[in-house]
Amino acid sequence: MSSRSSATDTGFRRAGVKALAKINLALKVLNKRPDGFHDLRTMFQTVSLSDAIDIGFQPGGPTAIEVESSIEIPDNLVFRAAQAVMRLPGAGGGVRIRLRKNVPMGSGLGGGSSDAAAVLLALPVLTGRRIALETLLCLGAELGSDVPFFLLGGTAVGLGRGTELYPLPEMPRANLVIVAPGIHVSTPEAYTLLSRELTTDSVSHTINIFQSVVWTMADSRSFENDFEAVVFRRHPQLQLIKQKLLLAGAVRAMLSGSGSAVIGVFDDAGTARRVAESFDGYGFPARIVTRARYRAMWWRQLAAHIDGKVWPPKSRYAE
Ligand code: C5P
Numbered sequence: 541m542s543s544r545s546s547a548t549d550t551g552f553r554r555a556g557v558k559a560l561a562k563i564n565l566a567l568k569v570l571n572k573r574p575d576g577f578h579d580l581r582t583m584f585q586t587v588s589l590s591d592a593i594d595i596g597f598q599p600g601g602p603t604a605i606e607v608e609s610s611i612e613i614p615d616n617l618v619f620r621a622a623q624a625v626m627r628l629p630g631a632g633g634g635v636r637i638r639l640r641k642n643v644p645m646g647s648g649l650g651g652g653s654s655d656a657a658a659v660l661l662a663l664p665v666l667t668g669r670r671i672a673l674e675t676l677l678c679l680g681a682e683l684g685s686d687v688p689f690f691l692l693g694g695t696a697v698g699l700g701r702g703t704e705l706y707p708l709p710e711m712p713r714a715n716l717v718i719v720a721p722g723i724h725v726s727t728p729e730a731y732t733l734l735s736r737e738l739t740t741d742s743v744s745h746t747i748n749i750f751q752s753v754v755w756t757m758a759d760s761r762s763f764e765n766d767f768e769a770v771v772f773r774r775h776p777q778l779q780l781i782k783q784k785l786l787l788a789g790a791v792r793a794m795l796s797g798s799g800s801a802v803i804g805v806f807d808d809a810g811t812a813r814r815v816a817e818s819f820d821g822y823g824f825p826a827r828i829v830t831r832a833r834y835r836a837m838w839w840r841q842l843a844a845h846i847d848g849k850v851w852p853p854k855s856r857y858a859e
Pocket of ligand 1: 576684685702728
């Protein structure tokens with residue numbers, strides 16, 4: 541997309557939106573399923589680290605989708621999400637998306653999934669499509685296991701392959717340090733490594749551990765991520781980062797998703813900022829973003845184009 545034909549052209553509807561990252565406060569992997577995915581139990585949480593997306597739509601004419609990204613991304617989920625929306629009944633036209641990546645890729649922070657979900661939330665609003673939440677959740681699950689969560693935000697429990705989601709009470713405010721050391725961990729590879737160590741006997745034990753974690757959410761020290769053992773074995777430097785965070789005063793530190801990001805939770809914002817800086821360019825201070833704040837952020841971002849404050853955001857251009 542050239543700057544001359546920017547989304548401010550007459551007749552262009554545009555919105556600048558943030559696509560937040562997520563962390564997994566707990567992640568237990570149960571078993572491999574016949575469809576190749578693993579059943580899991582996880583606790584998702586949206587956090588303030590974000591990509592920036594500018595989405596424009598010009599009604600009229602045949603549908604044409606252009607995506608420009610600050611980093612080359614093969615098979616960009618943003619493009620596939622836009623295609624999925626434009627295939628649904630509604631007006632055709634020009635879709636222009638400009639993506640600025642800040643969330644490190646291959647780090648278990650869900651950046652690509654969040655970008656896709658942001659398109660699923662914003663583009664129907666700009667194009668005048670009113671799409672039911674269940675349809676959006678289906679489209680999201682087709683794009684990736686973490687996409688549906690970003691259609692809801694806040695704190696949620698994820699079951700099945702991670703796409704069956706239920707809200708949990710909001711987490712108390714926390715000061716996070718997200719350390720993303722630029723190591724790309726392949727998610728399928730991490731699942732394969734972990735899969736070799738799963739036994740049928742361990743399933744009920746794993747479910748019991750997860751249950752106790754969810755019921756004792758306030759005691760954040762009990763959170764666990766099953767990927768740590770296999771991913772730390774392959775990348776010992778990630779375990780050193782976890783130890784460094786704990787030594788620096790984190791009340792808890794753990795891998796997010798299948799990594800490579802490691803998260804530290806701090807009681808005090810000043811300490812968290814200083815610790816983030818000590819990681820020289822790959823440590824980011826962040827906050828937990830509750831569901832209420834997530835939704836308020838979305839309504840604000842789409843304010844010029846929505847009708848009331850309902851979820852998912854409702855287009856004012858719909859017939
Ligand atoms: O759904 P997504 O594209 O994010 O998944 C990437 C890969 O991670 C899958 O192809 C699969 O190998 C693995 N995966 C899994 N079980 C899950 C989620 C992901 O085995 N619940």
